[in-house]
Amino acid sequence: MSMNGTSTLRPIVLFGPSGSGKSTLIKRIMKDFPNKFGFSISHTTRKPRPGEVNGVHYHFTNPEEFQNNIDNGLFIESAIFGKNMYGTSKKAVKDVIARGQICILDIDCQGVRKVKKTDLNPLYIFIQPPSMEDLKSRLIKRGTETDESLKNRLEAAKQEIEYGSQPGIANLLIVNDALEDAYNKLKKYLEENVLH
Ligand SMILES: Nc1ncnc2c1ncn2[C@@H]1O[C@H](COP(=O)(O)OP(=O)(O)OP(=O)(O)O)[C@@H](O)[C@H]1O
Secondary structure, rough: OOOOOHHHHHOOOEEEOOOHHHHHHHHHHHHOOOOEEEEEOEOOOOOOOOOEEEEOOOEEOOOOHHHHHHHOOOEEEEEEEEEEEEEEHHHHHHHHHHOOEEEEEOOOHHHHHHHOOOOOOOOOEEEEOOOOHHHHHHHHHHHOOOOOHHHHHHHHHHHHHHHHHHHHOOOOOEEEOOOHHHHHHHHHHHHHHOOO
């Protein structure tokens, strides 16, 4: 642990197109380093499902309070899915650091732009698909997309790649071609920079 006690706990932002392999890589790194990494707890306006605990699974809130939080600049990012609002607060990230874990943020380039305006000082890792053709076939193979959502994700992917591959945006760019190579690159970088 360094002098200021938290410099080894810089959050990690993984960003990149939907289907580039962020979740796959995060799952693996969390499994290889149990308890080292944590996710922030999101806010949502949706009602808790049976068994969901406020402050554990989500910070459950109402639309008025949610909007107040946005207006007061407390959120890094927020989005609407269906009728519900979801967001990540800066405090939720700081809570992860406070419990001694490295916070992993899996966000899109809009989120990255917003994080860059905060004092969170993360390391940015861009996960790039080898090609648009590979990205498309992986999304199809994943079986999660309709024709419509596939089209939207591929369209958004172009912008993600344009942004993430610009010099100076990411601290590390990983082309996720062979998964094993991509994972080893990620692991090595994290070992050298945050896992001491
Ligand atoms: N190197 C790879 N080679 C082949 N397939 C891969 C590779 N990496 C990931 N995949 C597969 O591609 C699909 C997309 O990966 P994943 O779900 O991790 O992407 P993601 O970036 O988290 O997407 P989203 O932002 O939509 O959550 C998954 O089915 C995954 O198993």
